[in-house]
Amino acid sequence: MGKPLVLIGAGEMAQIAFEYFTCDSDYDVVAFSVEREYLRAPTLCGLPVLAYEELERTHPPERAEVFVAIPATGLNRLRTRLFQDARRRGYRCARYVSSRAFVWRNAEIGENCFVFEGNVIQPFVRIGDNCILWSGNHIGHRSAVGDNVFVASHAVVSGYCRIGAGSFVGVNATFSDRVRVAADNVIGAGALVVRDTEPGRVYVGSPARAVPGRSSFDVAF
Ligand SMILES: CC(C)(COP(=O)(O)OP(=O)(O)OC[C@H]1O[C@@H](n2cnc3c(N)ncnc32)[C@H](O)[C@@H]1OP(=O)(O)O)[C@@H](O)C(=O)NCCC(=O)NCCS
Incomplete structure (x- = not known):
């Protein structure tokens, strides 16, 4: 069993990150997570897609790391906002x-x-x-x-x-x-x-x- 990892995002970058973390890292991707208003489907790549606002309930920072898998959207501002927010909430961000x-x-x-x-x-x-x-x-x-x-x-x-x-x-x-x-x-x-x-x-x-x-x-x- 690898280290549990939640991917923040559910778009193309997140699905690519799922591939790479799964096949070429010591992490186990356990879920995707997006802000509630962007929840579309309950699962992606066979994993649950969870509301980002409630991530602590199922995957608290002491039990999972996150990776913010957002591309250059808004001149990198969207990825930056979520990265800073995840850190503020106590999550360790994987590389x-x-x-x-x-x-x-x-x-x-x-x-x-x-x-x-x-x-x-x-x-x-x-x-x-x-x-x-x-x-x-x-x-x-x-x-x-x-x-x-x-x-x-x-x-x-x-x-x-x-x-x-x-x-x-x-x-x-x-x-x-x-x-x-x-x-x-x-x-x-x-x-x-x-x-x-x-x-x-x-x-x-x-x-x-x-x-x-x-x-x-x-x-x-
Ligand atoms: C630079 C870039 C962001 C500009 O996009 P834009 O703001 O939509 O600008 P426009 O397409 O309206 O182009 C503005 C002018 O710059 C020129 N131009 C745009 N990109 C150019 C480039 N890479 N090299 C030379 N000239 C370029 C256009 O021909 C246009 O000139 P004109 O006004 O004389 O017709 C875009 O063209 C670009 O190069 N993006 C990078 C693509 C890439 O690397 N993708 C990787 C996948 S993530």
Whole structure:
């Protein structure tokens, strides 16, 4: 028997997390949980779907861990709200790191992070809390990824970079070494970021430029 785990969420990310935690971790997923107004079906993947507001009744913090399995919705704000709430209620938030990811021994990865297969995380890297690194990214030596970040796939973060908290990084984005990405950025697919960025902006292209008049909070995820 593995450690009991409740997945917060019932959408695609939660069903993917169910697959990975079940087949590639020492956790046993025992239930899904969503906020009451989003309860649709009583079961998912053969497990109960429970009201999040009442989770302590059936799965108190001393008996189960949780993982908040929400993607970049609302520029990561939905996942962040539920992560902070779960911690406030005393839950320990699990992290998943694929057995097929390469993580150097002194790299640090925070709580409620999900690191898919094919990620390369080099020496002295720090990944904050509540980050999702989809498959195949390179996070170069001494770089730091802030809290609540979502990195899609095949991004290359060179050495000594900073990826600001709350940001979204699109597929195949590239960051030159020592670049500082500000908080709450959206970096478009295939962007080549060669200069530091400003908070709350959307960057696209090569070299990446801010999209005029566009706030990152207006991007629909
Ligand atoms: C950057 C992004 C978020 C912008 O989305 P949006 O706010 O809906 O913006 P729009 O599609 O209206 O595009 C705005 C302008 O930027 C351009 N643009 C958008 N994305 C671009 C990109 N990745 N590279 C270059 N130009 C881009 C558009 O062509 C448009 O230019 P125009 O005004 O001259 O026609 C989106 O295009 C993107 O790249 N998303 C990431 C996709 C991804 O990685 N998904 C992974 C799965 S989670």
